[in-house]
Amino acid sequence: MVDHILRPALLRAAARNNADWCEAMCRAHGLRGEFRADAWTSADRSPPYYPDAVTLSEHADAAQVLARIDVRGPGATVKDSYARLDLEPHGFAPLFDAEWIARDPQPAGARPVWRRVRDETGLARWEQAWDGGAAGLFLAPLLEDPSVLVLAAPEFVAGAVLSLGAGVVGVSNLFCGEQEPDRVWRDCLIAASAYCPGLPVVGYEDGADLAAAERAGFTRLGPLRVWLAAG
DSSP states (O other), rough: OGGGGGGGHHHHHHHHHHHHHHHHHHHHOOOOOOOOOOEEEEOOOOOTOOEEEEEEOOOOOOHHHHTTSSSSSSEEEEETTTOOOOOOOGTEEEEEEEEEEEEEEOOOOOOOOOOOOOOOHHHHHHHHHOOOOOOOSOOTTTOOOTTEEEOGGGGGEEEEEEEEEETTEEEEEEEEETTTTHHHHHHHHHHHHHSTTOOOOOEEEEEHHHHHHHHTOOEEEEEEEEEOOOO
């Protein structure tokens, strides 16, 4: 259980870690974002499933954040890390709500079942296992990025991405296939403790995935909202 005194700091770290991961994904696609105190932003449209902005402060100003992303056409997205912004007057609508989560690091020791994906063939298999409709989203530069670990269970029946940054390890893109979610979270945390020892684990989830994360020992840190430009 995460100490309640540490939750505000972990929420800030989770938001920054997620922005770092979005920047890593953009770099893999030849794009570069910008970090400021209020938000990370990408002036060019980010890759599919990834936001054009991630707020890093509860005091972020909507107009200032939107001025740094491409809002000329539909499809722009903003991850409001503190669920504080009102973007409806700017032509956005809520896409989904979720909860930031964190878990204290578990002691290393157990041998991980999951292994790092090391080559492009494996990355393509991982991508198809994660989302059968995706192709060409996860690119080879991610395999050389020291802040990114793409992990897979044997035969790619489950997996996730671990991303380093802000003194924590972020879990994203976790998929279970036909595996039980509780088992997948257990194996993911064992991998995190082996590959990134001693670091708190953070991420965000909603619905049944949030419930599974809580059963794995995660604590809710606070809400977030993702906004989508209408049109």
